Amino acid sequence: MLKLTDVNTFYGPIQALKNVSLTVNPKEIVSLLGGNACGKSTTMKTILGLVRPKHGRVEFFGRRIDRLPSSDIVRAGIAPVLEARRLFPFLTVHENLLMGAYTRNDTEGIRTDVERMYALFPVVKERNRQLASTLSGGEQQMVAMARALMARPKLLIMDEPSMGLSPLYVDKVFEIIQMINREEGVAVLLVEQNANMALSIACRGYVLQTGEIVLHDTAENLKNNPLMQKAYLGVA
């Protein structure tokens, strides 16, 4: 349903993405792996329309979206969980959820979904009247995921959901991603440095290196790929 074809993105004269092509199919978890500054976040920003590709195309359900404003891309059904969570620090947790539903106008549906999120993430309910900035990193990650789901997306793009979290919360976050995928039928594009965790829940994976896709395979094959093991999985 999401298809990137030969995407090239630049920051001024610097090329951040070189001929990146990838696809995400409905109900699939796909992980995008790579080290620092390899273009993972740029890929995400390009999909969301926060930066524009110079060449190439991004399609969602066959419709070209790489020239659309972000607001239309979200409306089309792509919701982001941004790197470092990026909650609105001085809005309450509840207001953060409402911001996630910004593109929707069905007041009743939004209310039911808020309740659904409270059921899904008990900690979000506990803290719903607090300012987002007063929550711990792990709690904020829960709010960020709930906020993204409030848009009723068909595809969730998550940028480094495990970053800066305690190991306990990392496990929890990945469990929830699987649950969202299984129970809500939402496809997930998972941008991660934690390759072990990402591949443990993904169907397929892409590996980015200095802006280029260097590997693409099923999660199983990637785990057994010697190059992957050496460079990303920390297997001796």
Place this chain on the structure above:
Amino acid sequence: MPSFLFDQFINGLTQGSVYALLALGFTMIFGTLRMVTFAHGEVYMMGAYMGFEIIRLLYPSFLLALLAALVATAMLGIVVELLAFHFLRNAPHATSLLVTIGISILLVNLAQKIWGPETQSIPFGRIDQLGNFEIEIAGVYITFLQIAVLGVTVLLMLVLYFVINRTKLGMVIRAMAQDYEAASAMGVNVNVIYMAAFAIGSMLGGVAGVLVGVYYNMFYPTMGGIYGLKAFSASVVGGLTSLPGAVVAGLLIGLVETFSVEFGASNFRHVFSFVFMILILLLRPGGLFGGKEMAHTRGD
């Protein structure tokens, strides 16, 4: 309190509430766009002339004058936003700043062309028709115009508080002030919100113009200069992104100014108010309510 002091206190509040309205406009705009406009004083001036024409030519009604100024300055605000910010989103900040200065010069000259450089007044008969009574409180007379200025200001502040804290638009404006990129990733059309914030800020300025213009019954093309400057300073003293800060700073400056006149320094009243602001900034470099993001009054 001796009655002459109470008298000056009311005068100071009246003056200060106008600074507060203007400062709120600056804060709205800076809080959302992270950019300063130097055409705000001239938007205020245009609002004043709008009220002038309505009351002079059309009908002696405060309400009608205010409504006309609201509509006119909202549109003017959107034009300023388009010219100085929207089309220059990727330009260096200084460019936008210079364009707003250019617009302010243009508006002053436009006003000179239309109304002439001299000070204009509404015939006093017409002013009296707006409302002509006084209320006595503890031996002090408060005029209709003072009540109108204070009343309209307080009402507008309440409306603004409601809009910012209790409506979807307000929530989005606050979210944008905190993280515009995240807001845009939520599907917010940031350009529309920038325009809305600019329109709201300009409306506050336009209303202030009508209030001051009618209160002193003086309308002249450069009337926005010192007011714009002082209101900008008030906004800085308030913390630049804090709406309550803008109100408190505006009122304080009005009071300081009025009392400096009372104690014989009428030629130096601007000096007094600016020295006062400098002192506050020396003591609290972030402003009175500095470091707090715009209008997160709910969580305070």
